[in-house]
Structure formats: C-alpha cells, structure tokens
Amino acid sequence: MNSNKTFLWLTLLLLFFSCIVFGQGLENRIDSLILKEFNDPKGPGGVFTVTQKGKKVYQKAFGKANLELDVNLNPDNVFQIGSMTKQFTAIAILILEQEGKLNVNDPVSKYIKDYPSGDKITLHHLLTHTSGIKDFTKMKSLSGIAQKEMKPEMMVDFFKNEPVDFAPGEKFEYNNSGYVVLGYLIELISGNTYEDFIQKNIFDKAGMSHSYYASDRKVIPKRAYGYHKKESGYVNKTIISFSVPFSSGSLMSTADDMVKWQNALNKNILLNSQETKKAFQKYHLNNGEEFTYGYGWHLKDINGIGIREHGGSIFGFKSMGVHIPSEDIYVTGFSNCDCHSPTEVTRNIAKLVLENTKK
Structure with a gap:
C-alpha cells in the first residue's frame, strides 16, 4: 500500500471514529437533559425522539408503561397527546378549505345559525385563539359533564351562551372551546365524524397506523397507562369522557407516528404548500x-x-413537540404521568441539537 492510500485510509478511519464519538457525546448530553426530570426507573416515565431531515438521530424510553404489570416503556408505546390534537384539527380545517368546502374567514354563523355573535366570530378567530369565547376548561360546571358522553353539539351548547371574554380579534388567549367548535364544524361540513375524518384524511394518508x-374502552395495542403522583405515591389517572375535550385534546399517537406526521407536512402529502403556509x-x-x-x-x-411548537396536557399524560424548519429538526417528548413535564426538556433537546448542527 503506497503512502497516499495509507494516508487516505487513516483519514477515513479517523473520520469514522470521530463521528461515533461525536454521536455518543450528543446522545449522552441528551440523556442527561432527560434524566434531570425523568429520573425514576420504577415509576411512569417518557419517550423522547429526535429526527433531522426525516432521519432518526435519537430515540429512548425511560420508566414504566404500566406500574401494575411492571412493564417498561418502549418507543412504540401509544400516548394520549392532549392539546397536540389541535394541530390535526387545524390541518383538517385547511383540508376542507383546499377542497372548497369552507373558507377560514367564514363566520361561525354560516354553519351554526344560532351561535351567539356567530356573525362576528370567524373560523380564523377559532384557529388562532382570538375568538374571545369562554374556555370550557375554566368553567366550574365542567365537573358535572366530565364523565358524560357528550355529542359535539352538546359540548358547543355547554359553553356557547357564556359571556365572552373579549371581542373577536381583540387579543390572543389560549382557548380549548374554539377547537371544539372547529371539530363540530368538521363534522357538519364533511358529513363524517371527527374521528373518521382524521383517520381517513390524515392518519391513513400519512401512514400513521x-x-x-x-x-x-377499546383494546389499544402497546398503550401506555397514565398516572398522577400523590404524596402517598403514584395513582391511576382520573377517568374522563374523551367526548369532552373532543377535537381540542382527544387523540393518541406514538413517537414514530408523530415523525410521519411531521414528514407528511414537510412533503405536502396532506395539503398543498399554499394551504400549509397558513x-x-x-x-x-x-x-x-x-x-x-x-x-x-x-x-x-x-x-x-x-x-414551531405545541404541547399537550390531559389527565395522566403530557406531551411536547418542537420543529425547527430551517434544519428540519423535530423533537418530541411524551410522558405518561402528569407529574412529569416534557416541555422544557424537549425545548432544551431541540436547542442542543440545533447548536450541534452549527458546529
């Protein structure tokens, strides 16, 4: 072997081992960020995933999926994602707009004739949390329906006659009620249930199986069970009817399916680029x-x-997703105890990976 070939071979070998060490260094740093919050191997925990340009660069599970059965969490466990559901509801509305079935500037009264001030509140206001309608999660009477099976129309009737907090478009204030109304509109306009519309137009098309x-009630393979933490220890999550949060917070998913979701948005599989920009x-x-x-x-x-980010919190579960479009870095964190928040951990992982790409 001549000297030039030897030099080339040694250079490639050095580069190979440098990449391994560099990758391990990043992995260890991500681990340390997670373990500051998710540090009880015998308790419920979380799943964290990092992708860049659609390729997985990190994925690990911490803690237990089921305490009673002493089953460890795995990356393919199914979690309730809470308010990350709003992403799917918003895209569903834009799918209907792309199909010419609605316009985001339509007033709510076009579809729900008797909605109070429905001629002044638009779908855009609902989508952007600027409608001013009362957030049902802040109503004291919520406990009276929390475990009842509520039709979408019943949920809308539950809060629609409450005094508004401000005039439409006057301010931004995060609001679950607006997304419940959007889910009801999806059903009215499409003629399908919200569940079926999301399944057919998003889950199936994105490959989110x-x-x-x-x-x-349903048997859901690889479901992670949700928990609270009390002074006495962990307890099973409070049971609610998912018809109450409905289109504002009732979807379930896995880490890998959420990567498919992000990739589908990136590649305009669900929407054209013009609608996606909205x-x-x-x-x-x-x-x-x-x-x-x-x-x-x-x-x-x-x-x-x-x-672009959004989190979620629902009895027994918390979730967070951060996407950095310029580098196509996507980080998700799921927790099966509402005692652990993945929000800051996920943000810090995204920041770490971003800084890593700039080196």
Whole structure:
C-alpha cells in the first residue's frame, strides 16, 4: 500500500471514529437533559425522539408503561397527546378549505345559525385563539359533564351562551372551546365524524397506523397507562369522557407516528404548500399587533431561529413537540404521568441539537 492510500485510509478511519464519538457525546448530553426530570426507573416515565431531515438521530424510553404489570416503556408505546390534537384539527380545517368546502374567514354563523355573535366570530378567530369565547376548561360546571358522553353539539351548547371574554380579534388567549367548535364544524361540513375524518384524511394518508381517537374502552395495542403522583405515591389517572375535550385534546399517537406526521407536512402529502403556509404564519390582532400563534402551532424561536411548537396536557399524560424548519429538526417528548413535564426538556433537546448542527 503506497503512502497516499495509507494516508487516505487513516483519514477515513479517523473520520469514522470521530463521528461515533461525536454521536455518543450528543446522545449522552441528551440523556442527561432527560434524566434531570425523568429520573425514576420504577415509576411512569417518557419517550423522547429526535429526527433531522426525516432521519432518526435519537430515540429512548425511560420508566414504566404500566406500574401494575411492571412493564417498561418502549418507543412504540401509544400516548394520549392532549392539546397536540389541535394541530390535526387545524390541518383538517385547511383540508376542507383546499377542497372548497369552507373558507377560514367564514363566520361561525354560516354553519351554526344560532351561535351567539356567530356573525362576528370567524373560523380564523377559532384557529388562532382570538375568538374571545369562554374556555370550557375554566368553567366550574365542567365537573358535572366530565364523565358524560357528550355529542359535539352538546359540548358547543355547554359553553356557547357564556359571556365572552373579549371581542373577536381583540387579543390572543389560549382557548380549548374554539377547537371544539372547529371539530363540530368538521363534522357538519364533511358529513363524517371527527374521528373518521382524521383517520381517513390524515392518519391513513400519512401512514400513521398507531394513532387513534382516544378511548378507555377499546383494546389499544402497546398503550401506555397514565398516572398522577400523590404524596402517598403514584395513582391511576382520573377517568374522563374523551367526548369532552373532543377535537381540542382527544387523540393518541406514538413517537414514530408523530415523525410521519411531521414528514407528511414537510412533503405536502396532506395539503398543498399554499394551504400549509397558513398554519405556520403569524397573524395580527385588530390593533395591528402581531402574535405568535398560527393555526395549531405556537411560532417562537431558539437563539433567533424560528421554531414551531405545541404541547399537550390531559389527565395522566403530557406531551411536547418542537420543529425547527430551517434544519428540519423535530423533537418530541411524551410522558405518561402528569407529574412529569416534557416541555422544557424537549425545548432544551431541540436547542442542543440545533447548536450541534452549527458546529
């Protein structure tokens, strides 16, 4: 072997081992971020996944999927994703707009004739949390229906006559009721149930074969069980009817299915680029002030670089997803105890991976 070939071979070998060490260094740093919060191997835990340009660069599970059966969490466990559901509801509305069945600037009264001030509240207001309608999760009477099976129309009737908090478009205030109304509109306009519409138009098209409208009755393979933490220890999650959060928070998914979701959005599999942009642009209040929410995503930044994120919290579960479009970095964190929040952990992982790509 001549000297040039020897030099080339040694260079390639050094590069190979450098990549391994570099990758292990990143993995160890991500582990340390997670273990600050998810540090009880005998308790419920979480699943964290990192992809870049659609390729998985990190995925691990921590803790137990089921305490009674002493079963460890795995990356393919199914979690309730809470308010990350709003992403799917927003995209479903845009799918209907692309099909010419609605316009996001339509007033609610076009579809629900008797909705109070429905001529002033638009679908855009509902999508951006600027409608001013009462958030049902803040109503004291919620406990009276929490375990009842509620039809979408019944849920809308539950809060629609409450006094509004502000005039439409006057301010941004996160609101679950708006997304329940959107789910009801999806049913009225499409002629399908919300569950069937999401299944056919999103889950099936994106290849999300382990995502569901939540149920405590159905047998769901690899389901992670949800927990609370009390002074005495862990207890099973509070049972609610999923017909109550409905289209604002009742979907279930896996880490890998959420990667498929992000890839489907990136590749315009579900929507054309023009409609997709509507979900990811910032809008303005009546006074011209810009706010940092699109349709189903918070629009923020890490070190001056734009990100799209949304979390979720529902009895027994918390979730978080962060996407950095410029580098196509996608990080998700799921927890099966509402005592553990993946929010800051997921953000910090995204920041770490972003900084890593800039080196």
